[in-house]
């Protein structure tokens with residue numbers, strides 16, 4: 001049997017994971033690279049941000065998802081650059097060669113009209129983001145307890161949420177098994 005083509009997928013979000021699964025038992029070798037060694041289940045991130053769930057409940061080990069996939073290997077690394085003419089990636093764990101490359105590194109935060117004040121905003125795209133929001137909310141609750149009128153309670157408590165979707169979406173169907 002000849003050498004199998006090597007498909008490198010950057011990003012183990014829903015997109016990268018579903019694609020890697022589709023290559024199961026196919027005559028290819030898949031390397032899935034992700035910045036963290038866990039998949040971040042974004043739909044429940046609001047629960048971490050508001051103290052309803054612990055971060056570990058929405059962080060699923062990527063290698064566990066692929067433990068029965070003989071042709072899928074996982075690596076934790078940051079990809080810095082793709083050298084397409086040379087068919088290789090420059091990453092935090094060295095250069096990685098590929099025959100085919102898939103970039104599934106998600107969308108970015110869009111601040112729309114809030115771009116000028118984005119440094120002051122809290123975003124919700126990663127587990128560290130969710131923990132930042134949580135810590136901010138809890139610190140404000142503590143502040144409110146000892147507040148003797150120095151600050152208005154409204155200022156401490158009010159939270160403005162920008163963005164979000166109302167989706168009829170069953171997350172349990174998508175939770176990795």
Ligand SMILES: Cc1cc2nc3c(=O)[nH]c(=O)nc-3n(C[C@H](O)[C@H](O)[C@H](O)COP(=O)(O)OP(=O)(O)OC[C@H]3O[C@@H](n4cnc5c(N)ncnc54)[C@H](O)[C@@H]3O)c2cc1C
Nearest residue numbers: 011012013014015016034035042043045078079105106125
């Ligand atoms: C708070 C929140 C709630 C949501 N709720 C819902 C919902 O209820 N229903 C719904 O349908 N959608 C929801 N979404 C949207 C959904 O989560 C995204 O559309 C989906 O996660 C996008 O998948 P993806 O694979 O494209 O990217 P992601 O899931 O973002 O995955 C990209 C991966 O690439 C990795 N990565 C990025 N750059 C690099 C790099 N340079 N090197 C290595 N790794 C890298 C990241 O670490 C990440 O793991 C929500 C999103 C958020 C933020």
